[in-house]
Amino acid sequence: MKRIKEKAIYFFFFFTxxxxxxxxxxxxxxxxxxxLQTFKDVRFSDFFFGTVWNPSAxxxxxxxxxxxxVSTFMVTLGAMVIAVPLGIGTATYIAExxxxxxxxxxxxxxxxxxxxxxxxxxxxxxxxxGPFIAKVFNLSSGLNALNGSILLAAMSLPTIISxxxxxxxxxxxxxxxxxxxxxxxxxxxLVRVTIPAAFSGIIVSIMLGIGRAIGETMTVLxxxxxxxxxxxxxxxxxxxxxATIAIEMGEVxxxxxxxxxxxxxxxxxxxxxxxxxxxxxxxxxxxxxxK
Amino acid sequence: MMKFKRFKEIIGFGSLIxxxxxxxxxxxxxxxxxxxxxxxxxxxxxxxxFPREGMTKGGIFPVIIGTIFVxxxxxxxxxxxxxxxxxxxxxxxxxxxFTRFVxxxxxxxxxxxxxxxxxxGVAIFVQGLNFGTSVxxxxxxxxxxxxxxxxxxxxxxxxxxxxxYREGALALGATKWQAIRSNVLPYAFPGILTSSILGxxxxxxxxxxxxxxxxxxxxxxxxxxxxxxxMALPYHIYILSTQHHAIDLxxxxxxxxxxxxxAIVFMLNLAAIILxxxxxxxxxx
Numbered sequence: 384m385k386r387i388k389e390k391a392i393y394f395f396f397f398f399t400x401x402x403x404x405x406x407x408x409x410x411x412x413x414x415x416x417x418x419l420q421t422f423k424d425v426r427f428s429d430f431f432f433g434t435v436w437n438p439s440a441x442x443x444x445x446x447x448x449x450x451x452x453v454s455t456f457m458v459t460l461g462a463m464v465i466a467v468p469l470g471i472g473t474a475t476y477i478a479e480x481x482x483x484x485x486x487x488x489x490x491x492x493x494x495x496x497x498x499x500x501x502x503x504x505x506x507x508x509x510x511x512x513g514p515f516i517a518k519v520f521n522l523s524s525g526l527n528a529l530n531g532s533i534l535l536a537a538m539s540l541p542t543i544i545s546x547x548x549x550x551x552x553x554x555x556x557x558x559x560x561x562x563x564x565x566x567x568x569x570x571x572x573l574v575r576v577t578i579p580a581a582f583s584g585i586i587v588s589i590m591l592g593i594g595r596a597i598g599e600t601m602t603v604l605x606x607x608x609x610x611x612x613x614x615x616x617x618x619x620x621x622x623x624x625x626a627t628i629a630i631e632m633g634e635v636x637x638x639x640x641x642x643x644x645x646x647x648x649x650x651x652x653x654x655x656x657x658x659x660x661x662x663x664x665x666x667x668x669x670x671x672x673x674k
Numbered sequence: 675m676m677k678f679k680r681f682k683e684i685i686g687f688g689s690l691i692x693x694x695x696x697x698x699x700x701x702x703x704x705x706x707x708x709x710x711x712x713x714x715x716x717x718x719x720x721x722x723x724f725p726r727e728g729m730t731k732g733g734i735f736p737v738i739i740g741t742i743f744v745x746x747x748x749x750x751x752x753x754x755x756x757x758x759x760x761x762x763x764x765x766x767x768x769x770x771x772f773t774r775f776v777x778x779x780x781x782x783x784x785x786x787x788x789x790x791x792x793x794x795g796v797a798i799f800v801q802g803l804n805f806g807t808s809v810x811x812x813x814x815x816x817x818x819x820x821x822x823x824x825x826x827x828x829x830x831x832x833x834x835x836x837x838x839y840r841e842g843a844l845a846l847g848a849t850k851w852q853a854i855r856s857n858v859l860p861y862a863f864p865g866i867l868t869s870s871i872l873g874x875x876x877x878x879x880x881x882x883x884x885x886x887x888x889x890x891x892x893x894x895x896x897x898x899x900x901x902x903x904x905m906a907l908p909y910h911i912y913i914l915s916t917q918h919h920a921i922d923l924x925x926x927x928x929x930x931x932x933x934x935x936x937a938i939v940f941m942l943n944l945a946a947i948i949l950x951x952x953x954x955x956x957x958x959x
Contacts, residue, residue, distance in 0.1 A: 501880075568683055600882040
């Protein structure tokens with residue numbers, strides 16, 4: 384009796400344990416099955432390489448996602464240009480220079496920043512960053528790709544900082560001591576020894592930051608202007624993949640090509656985030672192996 | 675040459691300090707702006723009144739209640755499942771290829787965009803299981819979203835339990851489950867509780883997963899069952915700041931709502947920190 388009970392308990396925990404795998408597969412299958420329905424009506428190449436997204440056009444609807452893929456990557460790239468130097472700089476400062484008190488203070492600042500809901504960051508983009516950009520660059524509206532990049536930078540900073548900091552902190556002390564012994568000063572040691580030693584951890588932090596930026600919905604939805612066209616500069620209004628789903632899913636009739644095409648975009652997003660995570664996993668595994 | 679090197683060092687360290695200062699400023703400016711303008715909008719009436727006159731007046735009472743309701747739904751779903759999964763990984767699973775695969779799945783689940791969870795919620799809960807757009811559908815969707823976080827952090831809490839605790843119980847003839855229940859879980863409890871609260875504070879602020887699974891802009895009554903639609907703070911902020919017909923007129927209300935959301939998130943975080951400290955002391959004795 385006791386053994387049966389123990390077995391039952393084991394199977395319960397085993398089931399909940401593998402639930403994550405089931406959910407991951409379930410999400411993928413759901414996106415795939417719904418998304419593939421799109422291609423009954425839309426040619427594969429038109430979907431991936433078409434630049435016009437206009438599913439509700441009166442005459443001929445078009446389902447090209449290239450503009451929004453470019454928009455997503457453009458906003459993400461902008462965010463990384465800002466967040467990577469800032470994040471690594473802050474992480475280095477916390478790990479190598481700051482006193483214990485400043486360290487704790489900065490860590491709680493980063494914790495709080497990480498906890499701020501994306502819709503609040505978007506709100507700040509509307510009330511503060513937007514008007515600021517409009518004023519500085521003399522534009523009629525500050526709702527554009529640049530605004531999105533700035534906010535996404537703020538959102539990915541906590542990820543980049545906390546993971547990079549850990550990586551830099553874990554660099555063995557004798558690396559540094561050896562460098563000092565060879566006559567290098569603190570800065571040279573940092574740039575030539577410590578940071579290169581922590582490099583793979585830093586790469587992981589950047590990959591996860593990119594993943595966060597690509598998948599973010601509310602901030603970009605609120606501040607990038609959402610014009611569904613191919614962007615030409617950071618001052619253009621852009622509409623990302625996530626924003627397109629958010630805008631159109633609420634109004635689209637169930638079971639139409641338009642409905643399925645939104646799942647197809649979701650599938651593309653899913654695969655991109657899976658790819659980004661996989662790179663992070665591989666770098667981590669290689670790093671662990673080398674240790 | 676020496677002088678140049680020294681100069682480079684000063685510039686280098688200066689730029690590191692500068693980046694830390696910028697990060698602090700980003701948070702500082704945000705909090706300051708929201709707090710300063712939000713306080714003007716908040717009064718007791720704002721917190722306990724219904725929205726009036728097309729949202730331009732009145733309060734956000736049903737919005738707060740909606741967020742609390744859906745967060746409780748999320749809790750009921752994700753914490754039992756998440757903690758059980760963590761118990762499996764920490765206590766039962768043998769390290770090997772399969773377990774590594776499960777862990778990789780959890781990490782990947784955490785990286786999936788929240789809007790994709792929203793799509794999943796529509797396809798499975800709203801339409802597949804026919805729960806409609808409701809507190810239930812949104813709560814389950816948010817539950818899935820927080821699950822990887824709950825699993826990862828609970829497992830970490832379980833890992834801090836000394837091995838002796840398990841072996842001691844087993845040596846006295848306890849079964850594996852008895853050992854877990856009487857010796858492992860109580861010790862890990864403060865950590866699990868803390869991380870669960872943090873996970874919930876994230877769920878409370880999420881917008882994308884509830885967009886098409888149950889949230890609505892306006893309801894003249896409070897949600898009475900889990901099959902009702904609801905209003906929620908993050909969605910309210912989104913609508914007031916982007917979709918409202920009189921955006922400038924409702925700006926103070928948007929600030930007020932934002933401050934309330936941030937205050938809830940902070941209070942949950944603070945509660946987590948205090949609980950960890952208090953319970954940690956009690957159990958370690």
